[in-house]
Amino acid sequence: MPNRRILSLWFPRLGAERLLRMERGTFDAPLAVLRDTGQMQVISSMNAQAEAEGLTLDQPLRDAQAVCPQLIARLQNPQAEAAFLKVLRRWAGKFSPWVAEAPPDGLVIDLTGCTHLFGGEQGLLTQVAQDCGDLGLTVRAGVADTLGAAWALARFASQPGAMVHRSGDDIQQEARATRSRAVKRRHWTRGGTPPLVAAGIADVGRIAPAGQTHSALADLPVAGLRLEGDTQAELARLGLRRIGDLTGQPRAALARRFGKGLVLRLDQALGSAPEPVSPAAVEPTFAVRMTLPEPIGLEDDVWAAIDRLLPPLCERLRKKGKGARVVRLQVFRTDQTMQGIEVGLARASDDPDRLRPLLRMKLDDIDAGFGIDMLRLEVLRLETLHARHTAGHLEARQAAARRVSDAHVIDDLVGRIGARIGLEQITRRHPGASHIPEKAAQTQHAAWSEPWREDWPKPMVARPLLMWRPEPVMAPDTPRLPERFRWRGRDMVATGAAGPERIAPEWWLDEPDWRSGVRDYWRVSCASGEKLWLYFAHGGTMSAGWFCQGSFA
Incomplete structure (x- = not known):
C-alpha cells in the first residue's frame, strides 16, 4: 500500500476574491472584507493591492483607512463564503475523491494513489495553481505525510518567491528595517499570519518528501500546530518559537505545562497520532432545467415549461424515496439577470399534481423582462417518504384510503394558504399533558405537525370557551x-x-x-x-x- 500523502490548500484571500469574481472590473483599488466583532470592524480578508499598501489581517477599519484612504470596504458574508468553499470542494474532487473542508478558508485532500494521474505531486500542484489562476484565486499548498504537517506547510513554509518569512537573519532583508516592520515580524512568529508575496505557478506550495516530516516542520513556527492563542503566547515567552524546539522536549513535561492539546497536535503533525481526512458527505441535489432556443415572455409559455419540468423532477424524487417540502423556481432572463420564487408544502410529496397549483399561484410574481431563455426547478428541502401499506378486508382498505385522501386535502389546503400568507402563520391545536387550564392545549405549526387523530381528552369539569x-x-x-x-x-x-x-x-x-x-x-x-x-x-x-x-x- 502506498504511503499516505495529504494535500492542504489554503486560500488566504478567499473573501475578497469571491467579491472580485462576482463584480469583475468593479474594484480597481484596495479592497478589504470586514468582520464585525461587536466592538469594531476588523479586516478578515483583502486583495493583493490592499496588502501592498501595508494593511494586515485583524487590523481595525479606522487604522486601515488612515494607512490607505482609498480603501474599499465590504462587510463579510460568512454564509456566502462557506457556500463558495463548498463549490471549491467540488472542484477539488478532480484530484481525489477524498476531499474535506477546512473552514473557513481551506481544503484537505487525501492524494494517496492519485498523484500519478497528474505527473506526480509537483505536476498536481502545477495543475492546482493553473486552475486557481483561471478562477482568479490565490492559493498556497502543502503536501506531506500527515494532515497537520500539510496544513502547516501550506500556511507557514518558506518557499522562494511564494511565501517569504522575514526572520531577520538575512542582513539583506533587514538592511532598511524599521520599527513597524519589526513589529510585523514578531507578529507572525507568535502565531499571526505571515506576509504573502505573489506566488507563481511553479512555486505555489511546498512538498515534504515522504518520511521527512520532522525536518520539514522543524523550522516552522509553533502556530503551524493549530494551537490556541494563549498557548502560542506562553510558548513564545519561554523562547519556544519553532516546532523543532518542541520535538526535543519531554512529552510529559509539555503535557503538564501546556495540557494534552499541545502534545496531541504535535503527535498528529509528526504522524505519531492518527488524524484521518473525513470527506464531506455528498449532498443530494434534485434539480432540472430547460434551456430555450428562443426567449419567452408569456405566462402560458412559462407554465408549459414548468409542466414539462415537474414530471422528471418528481420521478427522481420517487426513485430515491424522497419528498419535496420547499421548491424554488428560477427564471434566467436574456439580460443576464435571474428571478426566483419559492413554494412550500405542508407535507413532503413527490406528486407533480400537488406542486402545480402552488407554482401556478406564484407565476404572477415573475417579471419576464426582455425574455426568459432558461428555467430551473430545484428542491431546496427534502424529507424521506415512508411507503404506506394497507392490509385487511375491503372496508378497512377503503377506510385507510379515505383517511390518506383526506390528509392530502388538508395538506394541500395548508400549502395553498401558506403560499399566500406563509406557512408559519397557520397553526393547529393539540392537547397538552398538564392539569393547568391554560396549558391543557398547545399551539403547533400546521405544516410541521400531524393532526390529532384521537378523541380530544375531556376534563372532569367544564372549561370556559x-x-x-x-x-x-x-x-x-x-x-x-x-x-x-x-x-x-x-x-x-x-x-x-x-x-x-x-x-x-x-x-x-x-x-x-x-x-x-x-x-x-x-x-x-x-x-x-x-x-x-x-x-x-x-x-x-x-x-x-x-x-x-x-x-x-
Whole structure:
C-alpha cells in the first residue's frame, strides 16, 4: 500500500476574491472584507493591492483607512463564503475523491494513489495553481505525510518567491528595517499570519518528501500546530518559537505545562497520532432545467415549461424515496439577470399534481423582462417518504384510503394558504399533558405537525370557551364566594354558582402566574347574563384574592 500523502490548500484571500469574481472590473483599488466583532470592524480578508499598501489581517477599519484612504470596504458574508468553499470542494474532487473542508478558508485532500494521474505531486500542484489562476484565486499548498504537517506547510513554509518569512537573519532583508516592520515580524512568529508575496505557478506550495516530516516542520513556527492563542503566547515567552524546539522536549513535561492539546497536535503533525481526512458527505441535489432556443415572455409559455419540468423532477424524487417540502423556481432572463420564487408544502410529496397549483399561484410574481431563455426547478428541502401499506378486508382498505385522501386535502389546503400568507402563520391545536387550564392545549405549526387523530381528552369539569390572563376582582379576601363583586369597572351580582374545583400549581416548575398558590375555581352565573370563571387564590409568594380568568358561552 502506498504511503499516505495529504494535500492542504489554503486560500488566504478567499473573501475578497469571491467579491472580485462576482463584480469583475468593479474594484480597481484596495479592497478589504470586514468582520464585525461587536466592538469594531476588523479586516478578515483583502486583495493583493490592499496588502501592498501595508494593511494586515485583524487590523481595525479606522487604522486601515488612515494607512490607505482609498480603501474599499465590504462587510463579510460568512454564509456566502462557506457556500463558495463548498463549490471549491467540488472542484477539488478532480484530484481525489477524498476531499474535506477546512473552514473557513481551506481544503484537505487525501492524494494517496492519485498523484500519478497528474505527473506526480509537483505536476498536481502545477495543475492546482493553473486552475486557481483561471478562477482568479490565490492559493498556497502543502503536501506531506500527515494532515497537520500539510496544513502547516501550506500556511507557514518558506518557499522562494511564494511565501517569504522575514526572520531577520538575512542582513539583506533587514538592511532598511524599521520599527513597524519589526513589529510585523514578531507578529507572525507568535502565531499571526505571515506576509504573502505573489506566488507563481511553479512555486505555489511546498512538498515534504515522504518520511521527512520532522525536518520539514522543524523550522516552522509553533502556530503551524493549530494551537490556541494563549498557548502560542506562553510558548513564545519561554523562547519556544519553532516546532523543532518542541520535538526535543519531554512529552510529559509539555503535557503538564501546556495540557494534552499541545502534545496531541504535535503527535498528529509528526504522524505519531492518527488524524484521518473525513470527506464531506455528498449532498443530494434534485434539480432540472430547460434551456430555450428562443426567449419567452408569456405566462402560458412559462407554465408549459414548468409542466414539462415537474414530471422528471418528481420521478427522481420517487426513485430515491424522497419528498419535496420547499421548491424554488428560477427564471434566467436574456439580460443576464435571474428571478426566483419559492413554494412550500405542508407535507413532503413527490406528486407533480400537488406542486402545480402552488407554482401556478406564484407565476404572477415573475417579471419576464426582455425574455426568459432558461428555467430551473430545484428542491431546496427534502424529507424521506415512508411507503404506506394497507392490509385487511375491503372496508378497512377503503377506510385507510379515505383517511390518506383526506390528509392530502388538508395538506394541500395548508400549502395553498401558506403560499399566500406563509406557512408559519397557520397553526393547529393539540392537547397538552398538564392539569393547568391554560396549558391543557398547545399551539403547533400546521405544516410541521400531524393532526390529532384521537378523541380530544375531556376534563372532569367544564372549561370556559374564552380564557385570558387572570384579571383582579374586587371582593372580600375570603374563600367564600361573594354575592356581589366588581370586575372590569362593573358591579356584578351572582345568581348561581357551581364549584369549587381545586387546582394546585406544578411545584416542579416556576410559573409566575401561579405564585399565588392553590386556586379554587367557580362557575358563576351573573344577573347580567354572563357566566364567568372565577377563582380564589389562597396565596403563596403573592397575596390572596379573587380573580376572573374566563367566560363560558
